[in-house]
Amino acid sequence: MDKERFGLNQGRPRPAYQPKNIRCDGCGAGLSVKDERAELVVCEYCGSHLDVSATERKVVGRKSEHQPFFPLQLGDSFHYRSARYEVIARLAHIEDGDTAEMTREYLLYHPRRPSCWLGEYQGHYSLTTATHVMPRSDPFEIGRGGKLKTHDDKAWITEGRGTYELYYVDGALPWVASVGDRLAYAEFAQEAGTGRIYEAKRTENEVEYGHGRRLDLEMVRRATRKPELGQTLKPAASEDAAIVRRRYVQVMLVAVLALLINGAAALICAHKGTRVLNENFSAEELTEGAYSAAFPLAGDGAAVRITARTGLSNAWMVLEAALVREDDMMVHQYESDIEYYHGRSGGESWTEGSRNKAVLVRVPDAGNYRLFVMAVSAQGNATRAERALHGARLTVTDKALPWGKFAVVAGISLAVLIITTVLYFKWKEEDED
Amino acid sequence: MKPQAIKCPSCGATHDVLNPGVVTVVCEYCGNAVYWDEDKLRDAGQQSILPEGFTRLFRGATGRLDNRRFAVMGRVRYSFGKGFWDEWFLTFDDGTIGWLTEDNHELALQQRSAIKKPPAFEAMKPGRSFKARGIDFVFQEVGRAECIGVEGDLPIAVKTGETYQFADASSPDGRHTFGIEYDADPPTVFVGRWLTYADLTLDDEGLDW
Numbered sequence: 001m002d003k004e005r006f007g008l009n010q011g012r013p014r015p016a017y018q019p020k021n022i023r024c025d026g027c028g029a030g031l032s033v034k035d036e037r038a039e040l041v042v043c044e045y046c047g048s049h050l051d052v053s054a055t056e057r058k059v060v061g062r063k064s065e066h067q068p069f070f071p072l073q074l075g076d077s078f079h080y081r082s083a084r085y086e087v088i089a090r091l092a093h094i095e096d097g098d099t100a101e102m103t104r105e106y107l108l109y110h111p112r113r114p115s116c117w118l119g120e121y122q123g124h125y126s127l128t129t130a131t132h133v134m135p136r137s138d139p140f141e142i143g144r145g146g147k148l149k150t151h152d153d154k155a156w157i158t159e160g161r162g163t164y165e166l167y168y169v170d171g172a173l174p175w176v177a178s179v180g181d182r183l184a185y186a187e188f189a190q191e192a193g194t195g196r197i198y199e200a201k202r203t204e205n206e207v208e209y210g211h212g213r214r215l216d217l218e219m220v221r222r223a224t225r226k227p228e229l230g231q232t233l234k235p236a237a238s239e240d241a242a243i244v245r246r247r248y249v250q251v252m253l254v255a256v257l258a259l260l261i262n263g264a265a266a267l268i269c270a271h272k273g274t275r276v277l278n279e280n281f282s283a284e285e286l287t288e289g290a291y292s293a294a295f296p297l298a299g300d301g302a303a304v305r306i307t308a309r310t311g312l313s314n315a316w317m318v319l320e321a322a323l324v325r326e327d328d329m330m331v332h333q334y335e336s337d338i339e340y341y342h343g344r345s346g347g348e349s350w351t352e353g354s355r356n357k358a359v360l361v362r363v364p365d366a367g368n369y370r371l372f373v374m375a376v377s378a379q380g381n382a383t384r385a386e387r388a389l390h391g392a393r394l395t396v397t398d399k400a401l402p403w404g405k406f407a408v409v410a411g412i413s414l415a416v417l418i419i420t421t422v423l424y425f426k427w428k429e430e431d432e433d
Numbered sequence: 434m435k436p437q438a439i440k441c442p443s444c445g446a447t448h449d450v451l452n453p454g455v456v457t458v459v460c461e462y463c464g465n466a467v468y469w470d471e472d473k474l475r476d477a478g479q480q481s482i483l484p485e486g487f488t489r490l491f492r493g494a495t496g497r498l499d500n501r502r503f504a505v506m507g508r509v510r511y512s513f514g515k516g517f518w519d520e521w522f523l524t525f526d527d528g529t530i531g532w533l534t535e536d537n538h539e540l541a542l543q544q545r546s547a548i549k550k551p552p553a554f555e556a557m558k559p560g561r562s563f564k565a566r567g568i569d570f571v572f573q574e575v576g577r578a579e580c581i582g583v584e585g586d587l588p589i590a591v592k593t594g595e596t597y598q599f600a601d602a603s604s605p606d607g608r609h610t611f612g613i614e615y616d617a618d619p620p621t622v623f624v625g626r627w628l629t630y631a632d633l634t635l636d637d638e639g640l641d642w
Contacts (some may be wrong), residue, residue, distance in 0.1 A: 008502045010524050012493025014639045015485035036487040037516060037537070053515075068614060083640060111642050112489035113630065114538040130537065134571060151605035174516065174537070188562035206559070207571075 017111050022035055024048055025059050034088050042073070049169075051176050056253065064168050064179060068092045070104060071229055072119070073169045075369035078108050078118065078223050085110045087118075089171030093164035107173065115174075117210065118220075123230060125220045126197055128212030135209070137308040139186040143244045143259040145424070148188055148198075156188035156198050159241035160431040189242040199342040214240070218387070229403035230280050257418060258413035262406045269403030273305065277396035287318070289374035294326060297398050299366030305359040305400035306371070307391045312340040316353075317377035317390060323361070326368045333360050360402055373395060441465055441478060442476045452506060452524050457587040465470070466583060468590045477592045478570075482583035485508055485628040488535060489635065490521050492585040496635035498542065498628075502526040503534075506631075507585025511578040522587050530588060531634075532623065534610070541610045543625030551622050554615045557600045565610070566624060570602035575582055603627075 020033040022041065026048030033041055040060075049065025072078075072092050078085040085108035093103045096348035119126045136149045143193060148156045175256040183203050190196040190236045195214045200207060214222070276295035280336040285328055297304060316339035323332040337354040363369075371394055378385035437450040439458050443465035448458050459466045459480055466477035484490055493506040507522045521533040534541045548565050558576045564570070577594045597616040603609065612623040 002485070008495055008504045008524075011495040011504070011636050012491070015639045015640045015641075017486040017493050020484070036484055039516070039575070110538075110640065111487050112538065120527075132603045134603075134605040134607070136605075150605065 001179070017420075020347065022050075022052060022057070025050055025057055026062075028212075033172050034086065035115075035172055035174065036109075037174040038088075040169070040173040040176045042170040042172070042232055044170070047170075050179070061178060064170075066102070066168065067098070067170075068102060068168055070106075072106055072118075072224060072226075072285075076224055078106075078116075079225070080108070080116065080223055081111055081262055085113075085116060087171070087416060089169065091129050091166060091172045091173075091177070092168040094167045097168065097357045102167065107171065107224070116212075118215075123217070125215040125217065126212055127215055128199060128210040130198065131198075131209050131211040131213065133198075133209065134360075135198075135200065140184055140186070142186065144241060145248075146190065150198060150431060154193040154196075154198070157191050157242040157245050159187040159189050161186040162431070189240050191246075192240050193240065193246065194241050195204070195240070201354060229283075243351050244427065245424075248420060249419045252424070255413045255417035259410050259417060262410035262413060265404040266406035266410055267412060268400035269406060273303075273397040273400035275395060275400050277371060277394065279371075279395075280391060280393045283388045283392045286375040286390075288372060289372065291324070292371040292373070292394065293398075294368045294370050295396060295398075297369050298368060299363050299407055300361050302398065303360050303363055303400045303402060304363050305358055305360050305395075305397040306334065307356065307397070308336065308338060308396045309356045309395075310338055310340075310377075310390055312338060312355050312377070312390055313391060314341050314343070315339070315377055315379045317375050317388065318385075318391070319357075319373065319375040319392065321359075321394070322372045323363060323369050323370050325365065326370060330365065331372075332363060333359060334361060360400060360404075439467055439469070443479075448582060452530070452588070452590045454530060455506065455586040457507075457583070457590055459584050459587075461584070464594055465480055473503075477590075480584075481593045482520060482525060483584050485510060485584040488519065489538065489638075490519075490533065490535065490540075494635055494637065496633060498523075498525075498633045503531075505585075507518070507587040508583070509583040509587065509589075509591055512581045513574065513576050513578050517581060522585070533628075534625070540628040541625045542628055543567075543610060543612065543623040546624040548622045548624050549619055550623075551613050552600075554598045554600065554620075564601060565622075568604050568609050568611075570604055570609070574598050574600040574601040575599070 020036060022031050022033055024043040026043055027046035027248045029043060029045040031041060031043060041052050043314040048059050049061030051058050072087055074087055076087045088109040089107035091105040097099045104120045106118040108118055114129050117128045120144045129415060133150050133152045136151060139148055142158045144149055144158050144160055146158045164185055166179055167175055169177050169374055183201050186200045190200040197212055199210045221229045222225050248258045253385045271369050276293055279292045281290055306321055310317055318337055320335045336359060338357045340355045341353060373394060374383040375388045376387045379389060410429045436441050439448045439450055441460040444463040446460055446462045450458060455465060459470050464480050464586050466480045466605060468475045490505050492508060493503055496503060503523045504522050505525055509520045510517055512637055518534060518536040523531045523533060532543045534543055534602045552563055558574060559572055559575055561572045562569060577596055578599045580593055582593060583591055597614055600613045602611040608626055610625045610627060614621040
């Protein structure tokens with residue numbers, strides 16, 4: 001009974017959809033307007049821009065001088081979620097007056113569903129609709145690669161931001177647009193790399209938010225029933241900001257981890273062992289050859305690090321060292337070139353070589369040893385030397401651990417980290433240029 | 434309960450009003466609006482005829498929302514200067530009524546609500562926050578609305594040309610709506626929620642167009 005009382009079963013047939021018919025005030029041609037909300041209609045015959053927002057229509061613009069190429073035409077169908085949408089308006093935006101940086105937008109109309117926007121930039125498509133979900137911070141203040149959170153607890157990575165300038169429009173729009181209109185935009189990709197997108201657009205009076213997803217070319221071909229779409233235009237390399245940022249962050253994290261692990265390993269190894277000798281040798285002693293005080297070595301193949309520290313400055317030294325076991329005079333001989341040059345060139349200082357040198361050797365037998373050292377050195381570019389002009393401090397560390405490979409890997413990690421960080425910031429700044 | 438029979442004072446056509454809460458009927462034959470107050474009919478004059486066929490809802494549509502059957506009884510269209518929105522008046526099979534606000538084919542189900550001390554219009558501006566019923570809202574649109582057309586049966590007395598100030602808000606998570614109509618003192622407040630397309634089904638969806 002209640003249903004009868006409220007007429008719930010007395011449905012009225014759905015009124016037929018009939019586009020509005022208007023006459024162009026520029027050329028008198030009859031125009032069919034699909035969307036009753038249309039406020040701007042561009043005459044398909046003479047190109048006049050008609051403001052139809054008020055009862056009294058007026059011409060607000062003339063035919064655009066330049067018509068960019070649009071892969072889709074007005075009236076083309078777009079099938080999405082079991083419904084047929086129709087392209088009722090096309091817009092082209094440029095940035096910084098550069099027509100090579102053109103973004104095309106198609107307004108997809110359905111009389112009973114919210115309108116959608118199909119966007120295309122360099123062969124890459126996206127589909128968006130309006131959303132009431134707001135960002136937690138100002139979306140226009142975040143540079144590329146920065147993070148934005150929205151009130152539905154989703155995290156987004158900034159793809160880019162800037163200012164669009166309307167370069168071309170045709171069809172029918174639900175607002176009165178003029179060529180040259182500018183709007184600030186900010187675009188975001190979902191951090192999780194799902195292909196979902198979020199956007200904010202700001203004109204003088206309002207801010208609107210949209211959300212949607214990326215579409216690959218095959219999806220657009222299927223939706224438009226145009227298998228030939230995009231065959232003449234090769235899409236630029238795809239760049240999902242969330243994925244690019246994630247790759248940079250992953251590389252940087254791996255580099256930091258490798259740097260920390262190998263750096264720590266190198267430090268630990270460098271300080272491992274027992275210092276058994278720390279002795280200074282004068283230039284005269286090095287010239288003549290001199291023995292150090294005796295010191296014990298564990299032998300049995302344990303590593304022994306011999307380090308020479310010099311005060312070279314724009315000079316070189318060839319130092320010979322030998323470990324001599326006291327009881328049988330067994331000799332383990334080593335030679336090392338040490339050179340260190342520095343100066344200023346073109347206003348910048350430079351250095352070459354090092355004042356210090358270390359060698360790692362293995363001694364098979366335990367016992368008391370002495371270090372025999374002999375050296376020659378020279379200043380500047382001299383190619384020969386008869387005697388040592390510089391002194392040196394020699395240290396011997398028994399049971400040392402090799403740290404060089406760790407240091408090399410740490411150095412490579414640091415280089416990778418620096419290069420990746422520079423490239424990351426360059427990528428972030430590219431969008432601002 | 435028998436329907437109330439209303440005779441259009443302009444063209445003489447008879448209208449059966451099923452919902453006892455209806456106070457305005459727009460004659461579907463001549464477009465004249467009739468109000469009644471204390472059983473006295475008042476002729477509100479000719480109303481703008483609203484175009485049909487451009488929306489999912491239509492006067493006389495039936496369907497299901499929140500597991501309840503509903504019928505669309507009437508519609509009011511308001512202009513806010515840069516465009517318009519529709520307010521669809523619904524009756525449900527449990528005897529309650531509701532309003533579906535439609536803006537760019539997005540629907541919000543709204544119910545009249547009593548809020549203590551709603552913010553004054555003078556203090557309104559887009560971006561202002563306001564808390565009601567434990568929900569944070571942000572005002573997005575503030576302006577003056579003008580009724581630009583009515584149709585069907587309505588529980589309010591309204592006619593073409595009437596204006597009032599309004600402020601519309603949405604919760605930042607995009608789920609809830611909050612609207613104030615400064616048409617009386619205190620102003621009328623509506624609280625509701627945005628609907629997804631699937632939240633509402635019509636007996637006649639009219640998928641082809």
